[in-house]
Amino acid sequence: MSSASRRSSATRKTPPLPKHHIRPTTPFSTTSFPKHPPSPATTPPSKVKENVTVTVRFRPLNGRELSKGDEVAWYADGDYTLRNEFNPDIAYSFDRVFGPATTTRHVYDVAAQHVVSGAMEGVNGTVFAYGVTSSGKTHTMHGEQKSPGIIPLAVKDVFGIIQETPGREYLLRVSYLEIYNEVINDLLNPTGQNLKIREDSQGTYVEGIKEEVVLSPAHALSLIASGEEHRHVGSNNVNLLSSRSHTIFTVTIESSPGEDQGEEVTLSQLHLIDLAGSESSKTETTGLRRKEGSYINKSLLTLGTVISKLTDGKSTHVPYRDSKLTRLLQSSLSGHGRVSLICTVTPASSNTEETHNTLKFAQRSKHVEIKASQNKILDEKSLIKKYQREISNLKQELQQLKSGMVEKQNPVVPSQEDLVNLKLQLEAGQIKLQSRLEEEEQAKAALMGRIQRLTKLILVSTKNTIQPNILEKPSHRRRHSFGEDELAYLPDRKREYMVDDDAGSIDSELSVDGRSDATNLDEIVKDFKRSKRRGMLGWFKLKVKSYITLSYVPFDLHLICYAQ
Numbered sequence: 166m167s168s169a170s171r172r173s174s175a176t177r178k179t180p181p182l183p184k185h186h187i188r189p190t191t192p193f194s195t196t197s198f199p200k201h202p203p204s205p206a207t208t209p210p211s212k213v214k215e216n217v218t219v220t221v222r223f224r225p226l227n228g229r230e231l232s233k234g235d236e237v238a239w240y241a242d243g244d245y246t247l248r249n250e251f252n253p254d255i256a257y258s259f260d261r262v263f264g265p266a267t268t269t270r271h272v273y274d275v276a277a278q279h280v281v282s283g284a285m286e287g288v289n290g291t292v293f294a295y296g297v298t299s300s301g302k303t304h305t306m307h308g309e310q311k312s313p314g315i316i317p318l319a320v321k322d323v324f325g326i327i328q329e330t331p332g333r334e335y336l337l338r339v340s341y342l343e344i345y346n347e348v349i350n351d352l353l354n355p356t357g358q359n360l361k362i363r364e365d366s367q368g369t370y371v372e373g374i375k376e377e378v379v380l381s382p383a384h385a386l387s388l389i390a391s392g393e394e395h396r397h398v399g400s401n402n403v404n405l406l407s408s409r410s411h412t413i414f415t416v417t418i419e420s421s422p423g424e425d426q427g428e429e430v431t432l433s434q435l436h437l438i439d440l441a442g443s444e445s446s447k448t449e450t451t452g453l454r455r456k457e458g459s460y461i462n463k464s465l466l467t468l469g470t471v472i473s474k475l476t477d478g479k480s481t482h483v484p485y486r487d488s489k490l491t492r493l494l495q496s497s498l499s500g501h502g503r504v505s506l507i508c509t510v511t512p513a514s515s516n517t518e519e520t521h522n523t524l525k526f527a528q529r530s531k532h533v534e535i536k537a538s539q540n541k542i543l544d545e546k547s548l549i550k551k552y553q554r555e556i557s558n559l560k561q562e563l564q565q566l567k568s569g570m571v572e573k574q575n576p577v578v579p580s581q582e583d584l585v586n587l588k589l590q591l592e593a594g595q596i597k598l599q600s601r602l603e604e605e606e607q608a609k610a611a612l613m614g615r616i617q618r619l620t621k622l623i624l625v626s627t628k629n630t631i632q633p634n635i636l637e638k639p640s641h642r643r644r645h646s647f648g649e650d651e652l653a654y655l656p657d658r659k660r661e662y663m664v665d666d667d668a669g670s671i672d673s674e675l676s677v678d679g680r681s682d683a684t685n686l687d688e689i690v691k692d693f694k695r696s697k698r699r700g701m702l703g704w705f706k707l708k709v710k711s712y713i714t715l716s717y718v719p720f721d722l723h724l725i726c727y728a729q
């Protein structure tokens with residue numbers, strides 16, 4: 166093969182070699198998860214073994230490599246095999262090998278979609294990109310506006326799955342952290358520095374990490390973008406924007422069949438990880454960069470050791486504790502949930518050795534066994550159930566408050582004498598009445614606000630086929646439309662997201678009252694102004710009429726007080 170033709174592509178189609186297909190979806194069973202003890206009410210786990218999905222993605226030779234005369238040293242030989250150009254005996258097979266022309270969308274469909282859909286069904290999932298500096302990890306995980314990466318595609322998919330799952334309610338929370346020089350920083354909360362890893366009976370977790378409930382893809386992406394602003398990035402001689410830290414973006418997904426149904430809630434975590442790249446002596450660095458590089462290399466070395474120990478079949482001790490990265494990945498690597506490893510490589514001959522090391526790591530990782538199983542929790546442990554119960558209680562409370570107010574307003578036609586007495590009573594008790602009315606109004610507004618806030622947090626599909634009549638009345642749930650625009654993912658964009666106003670289905674129910682109140686109030690104000698013109702007697706005549714026609718008497722009382 167000539168240099169020129171080698172340079173043109175790192176992909177070749179030759180007769181098929183033994184193929185390694187992506188494993189079929191594993192039937193779900195039950196397991197536990199960090200921070201949430203397993204429910205005794207769950208069915209016994211029927212764990213089915215599968216392996217980590219391991220794929221390799223080539224990036225094209227870049228300008229720097231071409232200008233220094235680099236050749237293609239490694240190439241994709243079909244969809245599953247990767248070969249060394251100069252030594253045909255060196256070949257590796259993986260679940261999939263992506264040539265340099267492959268789109269990230271395709272990588273997502275093959276390497277990440279099954280992990281994301283599993284997470285939506287309660288199976289923990291981890292997708293991570295591994296490779297040397299400048300091999301394309303960030304390009305793969307984050308992408309750019311024109312070519313969104315695995316993280317934005319997964320976020321969009323999560324909301325798409327909610328939309329395609331009528332009759333189920335979801336609550337999503339996200340967190341975003343970096344491990345920089347072996348220190349954990351919260352990227353969603355700049356004051357959350359040097360956070361500690363804690364362990365409970367269910368595994369490791371980061372103490373004090375901020376979790377934000379997300380309401381739409383744009384909302385989640387804006388959080389990532391704002392988190393990215395705090396991530397440590399710097400340039401080395403091969404990458405102008407080299408990641409100096411490992412990042413873990415976690416989506417916690419709770420789902421339940423609905424407010425009044427007894428079925429357990431499923432809970433899972435989806436970890437999307439962009440590792441920093443290992444650096445060799447060729448990566449010329451000094452000072453701070455070198456220090457960062459040594460932390461990065463050390464933690465990746467520990468990751469390699471952990472993978473080796475997990476797969477050699479004889480180790481009794483796995484050194485998860487030797488790095489923050491492996492401690493946080495402990496639950497995933499020790500088999501709780503689905504894992505997809507995307508190794509990124511350059512075909513460049515100048516990087517032959519580094520690419521070979523990545524491939525050896527990928528090969529070992531293939532033998533890590535995992536048991537994908539579904540997490541279920543009891544109602545009381547679940548945030549979504551807590552919110553659902555709270556909404557229902559608040560609605561009852563609101564109803565009681567409203568009916569209490571209406572009872573007090575029963576329109577009775579008073580006699581002339583009653584009216585005089587009433588006026589005297591009103592004069593005596595006007596301040597008390599006024600403040601009580603204000604209190605009731607405030608309580609009502611507070612209840613409405615709480616119901617509205619809680620309702621917005623729970624996500625449902627607009628395709629509600631379970632209750633078709635729901636379309637006939639204003640919805641009580643937040644509605645979403647998940648367009649491509651949601652992926653307009655600008656890292657420099659500040660948090661300009663919403664809690665927007667399309668949500669307000671509960672508004673529509675509540676605003677019915679709001680509008681009628683306002684209408685009555687307007688009328689009363691008009692009456693009041695007219696009566697002022699006519700003098701007090703006119704006002705009293707008018708009020709007698711108002712008592713009969715208006716149902717919302719407290720406002721009348723209120724105005725009478727002012728009218729005196």
Ligand SMILES: Nc1ncnc2c1ncn2[C@@H]1O[C@H](COP(=O)(O)OP(=O)(O)OP(=O)(O)O)[C@@H](O)[C@H]1O
Nearest residue numbers: 224297298299300301302303304404407408441442
């Ligand atoms: N598959 C690809 N197609 C086109 N360009 C790519 C691809 N992969 C990476 N690149 C480009 O190569 C450069 C380096 O990629 P990237 O920053 O993703 O590397 P990295 O592995 O994350 O590096 P580091 O570990 O230093 O952060 C970027 O300019 C990126 O746009």
